[in-house]
């Protein structure tokens with residue numbers, strides 16, 4: 001009985017953490033290809049299956065040369081110096097002379113074997129670890145809520161309010177937030193549809209949902225990009241790092257000590273959120289545009305070339321990154337990058353939504369009405385309140401006629 005339970009636990013663990021074969025960096029040993037007339041051998045295939053790197057030079061350079069073709073009298077020489085395998089090799093390595101009535105950049109690429117690698121990564125680690133990241137973030141936030149509870153306004157409320165965000169700032173924020181949430185949900189529908197939603201709702205219903213999600217995702221992206229520019233322009237000045245951030249970070253923002261380290265309009269934690277939204281949001285936007293206009297924006301070959309030449313790829317243990325990418329491969333990398341960065345930003349934003357709503361008393365008002373309780377403002381943004389009050393009294397003095 002105990003053995004059966006143990007076996008069950010092991011089986012569950014294995015299904016939660018699928019074992020992916022780790023690619024070996026070792027080169028495949030030299031193979032004699034005489035027996036196959038220079039073509040692939042069983043050793044080549046087995047070496048590739050073991051994850052070893054098989055040098056394709058013997059095939060990629062063996063195209064269109066009648067001298068290296070099998071003689072007419074040979075079993076494989078019936079086409080007289082040219083053969084079907086030869087055509088397929090040329091298709092496989094992108095050197096076949098293909099003409100197509102469509103002039104698109106990818107029209108003449110008929111075989112693209114990177115597609116399988118991309119599909120396996122998208123269906124495997126991307127969905128698995130992306131899903132774990134979001135669920136893990138929700139669990140951590142729930143635990144944080146249980147341990148720390150709601151961050152309350154400590155002092156006596158004054159009954160007075162201070163204007164924190166103007167209408168245009170709140171509009172920019174909610175345009176960004178609304179579009180991001182729609183993009184996040186529709187993006188997850190596209191990614192998890194096949195695995196999770198088809199088994200739940202069936203093909204027909206999912207087809208409608210997937211079509212609607214794609215339409216929303218493609219069109220709402222513009223609202224997100226506009227809002228991203230808006231909040232950057234409005235808030236960048238308040239998010240430049242300064243000395244107050246150091247003491248705020250050293251005191252951990254006072255989250256556990258219930259201390260209130262002084263901050264200006266945005267504290268160091270908020271600055272981190274702001275720059276994550278700007279940098280990751282911009283990166284998601286650029287890779288999204290590459291997906292929205294297929295084959296028009298190629299980002300990765302040039303980036304990989306830079307990473308190789310600066311030695312960053314080998315520093316990260318990635319070896320030499322490929323720099324000759326087929327148009328489809330550019331799209332595949334864009335899709336993966338778009339999804340990975342989106343998962344990271346979604347996790348960060350879950351934490352932001354928590355602290356801006358249930359996590360902290362008085363915070364939501366800042367983006368709701370735009371007016372916050374003065375005591376809240378003094379506890380969380382003391383230096384900003386001093387600035388606001390100083391400006392107010394300067395305006396009053398300026399408006400009072402001199403006696």
Ligand code: HEM
Pocket residue numbers: 164173176177178180181231266269270271273274277349352353356357363364365366367
């Ligand atoms: C329902 C969801 C959301 C709620 C309740 C919410 C709430 C808030 C609140 C209350 C503030 C002002 C904090 C303060 O006064 O100091 C704020 C600021 C901000 N929000 Fe949101 N937000 C939401 C979604 C989002 C999303 C999806 C994004 C970006 C994709 C975002 C980006 C920002 C940024 C960059 C700031 C300024 C920096 C900061 O305060 O952290 N928000 N949000």
